[in-house]
Amino acid sequence: MNPTRIVIIGGVAGGASAAARARRHSENVHITLVERGPDVSFANCGLPYHIGGEIPDRGELAIQTPAGLRALLNLDVRTLTEATAINRQRREVTVRSLADGTTTVLPYDKLILSPGASPLRPPLPGIESPRIHTLRNLEDMDRIKAAAAQATSIAIIGAGFIGLEMAEQLHALGKQVALVELLPQVLPQLDPEMTRPLEQALRDKGVRLILGDGIKSFQPAADHLDLVLKSGTTLPADLVILSIGVRPESGLARDAGLELGPRGHIRVDPWQVTSDPNIYAVGDACETADPILGQRAAIALGGPANRQGRIAADRIFLGEKARPYPGSIGTAIVRVFDQTAGITGWSEARLKAEGVPYLTVTVNGSSHASYFPGAETITLKLLWSPDGRILGAQAVGKDGVDKRLDIIATAIRGRMSTDDLAQLELSYAPPFGNAKDVVNVAGFAAANIRDGLLVPVPELADAGAQIIDVRPAASAARQPVPGARNIPLSELRSRIGELDRSQPVFTICQMGKTSYFAARILANHGFDARSILGGAHHQL
């Protein structure tokens, strides 16, 4: 029997999706949407871009207003209203108006929790300074935009997705930007070597990059704030953006006795049902399945939140016919000036930390046919299990990174193998793609490793003494590989006598392709030949 009263806590991505989907199922159900902030259904992923002016019109970010949701979806929208308690036995939620403090009790047949996650604010000395901001909603955005207009120097703490977007956008406003990250790399979701082009892009633009350092304290000065770092460095800033991560807003659920995961996320089944069959949870506050390795995952991203909201509503109205949520693989992407980087599935660092057996290769390819104007190099790292199943991928480059990530995200969802990647038939005309796309090439390389044709060397630092740079002499001279001797590929067969057969030969080139060719020649002549992955483009 269909419910007559649905209450939804949280009116942005997951909550708004659940409300809309529920209304498609029924015109008769009363749907109450409770939101603590003044806004519903806004484009939270767009906030940095309005601060930087790339989205000039603030109105673009308000996908729906409360009045719009009332008119289009016939919702009972209650903004500036906080849910304070759930009475599971009586199926009631108590909500409090932030405007006048009055409390109301809302009865429900089904309750959907979409409270989201809130930015971390660690209890550091000086953290209460009004110069320190986090970015979660339109109000935060407005405050930061106003403060940035008065600021000359801005420090961003945390170089994850939001930190990087903010660095780019605040630089675009002409600010002196410093980016501080506790780990020795930006974008810690990715393996470190894949983030180097982002770091270079930041440095090239004049962003001060402080890696492997954290905040000890914030010291107020007359007209600015001094950030005292763990290294002892003092970094003055007019404005500080804190973007070091989020924690799930699961207090309401916890207080109601709902089951939580180890890091405080609300536990749900594949239909987003919590440990109480009348309560659902969606979005950043809940746990989900990791379909790649069968573990649990918590992914704070808009795409999963939207789809989970839809599934919760389907489960309520379609029952057994509703399709389950298959879990999240964590596909994510960020643009940093002219570079784009992203990930789908597991990183090498995570696989290593969990002791999961894997293989990996890194290849370069062209965003579209290299003979057609505008082609840019994409570096693609692929990770797979010993049985060939794809576990993850990372890509970085100036164009076409999103497409390659999406192709591999699709392949992961389909539990496809590296051989499947090799044989993907992707769209090819010179302005788009390649006869052998970089995704195919990654699949070829994986097959070559399995078949013993490619002995890969992931890092130049791992190479032994005999490194041969097989690029043309001019390229090798322009950008020398430390410790390498130059023998261009075209001369390799005739100069093979110059090499020492008693020790391995490590070949390197510009893109990692010619070095493979060279290693094949040498291996077929009886050498222990290994190819340094990604070439000088990736290694230097």
Place this chain on the structure above:
Amino acid sequence: MNPTRIVIIGGVAGGASAAARARRHSENVHITLVERGPDVSFANCGLPYHIGGEIPDRGELAIQTPAGLRALLNLDVRTLTEATAINRQRREVTVRSLADGTTTVLPYDKLILSPGASPLRPPLPGIESPRIHTLRNLEDMDRIKAAAAQATSIAIIGAGFIGLEMAEQLHALGKQVALVELLPQVLPQLDPEMTRPLEQALRDKGVRLILGDGIKSFQPAADHLDLVLKSGTTLPADLVILSIGVRPESGLARDAGLELGPRGHIRVDPWQVTSDPNIYAVGDACETADPILGQRAAIALGGPANRQGRIAADRIFLGEKARPYPGSIGTAIVRVFDQTAGITGWSEARLKAEGVPYLTVTVNGSSHASYFPGAETITLKLLWSPDGRILGAQAVGKDGVDKRLDIIATAIRGRMSTDDLAQLELSYAPPFGNAKDVVNVAGFAAANIRDGLLVPVPELADAGAQIIDVRPAASAARQPVPGARNIPLSELRSRIGELDRSQPVFTICQMGKTSYFAARILANHGFDARSILGGAHHQL
């Protein structure tokens, strides 16, 4: 045991790939590459773009020279040399030099045929005119480029991929371009309604589009050629490009008694082996599997040719370890001025002609977040079998078409379902993709059809009498839908009494989303409500 002599007939995509891959397997095998033309391994997909000047440097198209292949791959390259006969019993190929007419007999252990396909030249009156050109190789390109420089008016016969690329490029040179197509649409590989934006783009640029008409004869005039069309129209042109299709160059194989398919393509097994175990065939001249419906297919495209060449060489050297070619799904794409269109898998027309049961939906989405500058609309048509497996897709739009086709091409390769599409976790940040990408939306729509939430109307012409335009009044007035009454979505609930319950209601909007919302409201109020797919954007 490894072969000692490999002969390859045809030195472009498939042949060059086979040669390169064979050399990676062995330094000891003698590889002879026989090519009828003067060039090997050139970028045949790039030819139109050098004619139009978008690839200014001709040298970019010569990926490898014969001398380069000799130096890098130690190949015995014989250009301007034609294979005239195969003696299968003696394992010998007879080749003839086009330079001096001498013949040579080349013994082989393994023979790889990569002869390609040649442009059709139907025996029409006047076809021998030197003003009529086809485009296959660099020599053709040079001839057309020289002739175009002297021409004012150019007629292109055949509006497939090459015809469309040539129309765009010759228009860029400032020529008066007419494009003649026998069928009543451009790009006959796609369903007609998906090609409308291309036709509009051509007309907007001033290309004269003559659809549903063919050539009766070519009549030489003093300083031009008159094309007499079947309709009676006479079309004068200084230069004619014939691009009506290709036929496989399988004469050598046929004369040698190799098994051919119904349309003259060389029959091969999944490892590219012909009916003679020592002869392989790859590329445009051979048949392959259709992995979608288990039929045979012949796909004249560069990607498959390259991968087949690799597989033939792997089979020769790796034997049982070599992975089979999984067949071709026919992914293809074309840019026509600011529009891009493409296909992967089966079209509706083909499914209908073969009597294969299918379902279909057409949706619109945005190339990236609609609130971020530069977003363009993508129209995506999805086809699937009653059990949910994806059979094909077509897309058209100004940006991001290649990405969506590649995602679905990957899903087809993985035999994935529409529910899988709904749950794809694609990369999303405002400059890239969407929280709910158009690919997800197509999956949602398929689920809605299955679950009875969406009753789709593919064509406005199929709608009954009661059509309701649910756009805001201003939009509806600006671009009226013939026969429709305007009731904006926000007024629908209060004005529901104005509708006639005794007959179906057909809803339409701008993009096909709001009309679905409206149909859900009406259906939940007991109406027979159906949504017209793709909205005014697609239908008008």
